[in-house]
Structures are given as C-alpha cells and as structure tokens.
Amino acid sequence: xxxxxxxxxxxxxxxxxxxxxxxxxxxxxxxxxxxxxxxxxxxxxxxxxxxxxxxxxxxxxxxxxxxxxxxxxxxxxxxxxxxxxxxxxxxxxxxxx
Numbered sequence: 001x002x003x004x005x006x007x008x009x010x011x012x013x014x015x016x017x018x019x020x021x022x023x024x025x026x027x028x029x030x031x032x033x034x035x036x037x038x039x040x041x042x043x044x045x046x047x048x049x050x051x052x053x054x055x056x057x058x059x060x061x062x063x064x065x066x067x068x069x070x071x072x073x074x075x076x077x078x079x080x081x082x083x084x085x086x087x088x089x090x091x092x093x094x095x096x097x
Contacts, residue, residue, distance in 0.1 A: 001016070001019045001073070001076045001077065001078040002076040002077070004016070004018045004019040004022065005019070005076050008076070009069075009073070009075055009076040011069060012069075013061075013065060013069065016069055017061065019078075020057035020060065020061055021057075023053040023054060023057045024053070024054040024057050024058070027053065028051060028053060028054050031049060031051075032049070035047065035049040048095075050091065050092055050095030050096065051095075052088050052091045052092060052095075055091050056084070056087050056088060056091060059087060060072060067083075071083055072084045
C-alpha cells in the first residue's frame with residue numbers, strides 16, 4: 001500500500017482507491033496466472049482460488065466507504081485491524097463452501 005499513499009498513513013478513502021484498484025487489477029491478474037499454471041501443472045490437486053483482495057476492496061469502497069481507513073488498516077504495510085481480518089474470514093469461509 002505504501003507506494004500508493006505518497007504522503008504517509010492514514011489517507012483519505014479517495015487516496016487509498018488506487019491501492020484497491022491495483023489489488024483488483026494487476027495484482028489479481030498475477031494470482032489468476034499463478035492459479036492457472038497450478039491447474040495445468042498439478043492436475044492431481046484440486047486447486048481453487050478465493051479472490052479475497054478484490055472482494056474486500058469492493059466491500060471497502062462500497063458498503064464500508066464511511067468507515068475510517070484506520071479502522072481497517074494498522075499502517076501502510078498494510079497490516080490489517082480486526083475488522084479487516086474478520087471480513088477476510090467471511091470471504092474465505094464463503095469461498096470454501
């Protein structure tokens with residue numbers, strides 16, 4: 001997240017949007033390529049991807065847009081706070097069903 005925040009942490013929701021765009025774009029694309037290569041090379045395994053980052057990015061930008069960034073992230077590393085990890089657990093649980 002640090003490269004997207006220029007002036008440090010915390011930032012406004014509009015300033016953190018490029019980080020979420022990266023998470024939902026190029027970074028997610030890398031994971032799709034990695035996932036696809038595992039599917040091809042490890043046909044003996046059942047490999048599934050749960051797109052936690054893009055889903056959480058969408059949730060933060062829509063339903064949680066009024067929640068201060070400091071309630072979600074500890075710093076620009078980005079280390080999450082309890083709320084962020086709770087969201088990740090919900091997405092993971094639903095994706096594993």
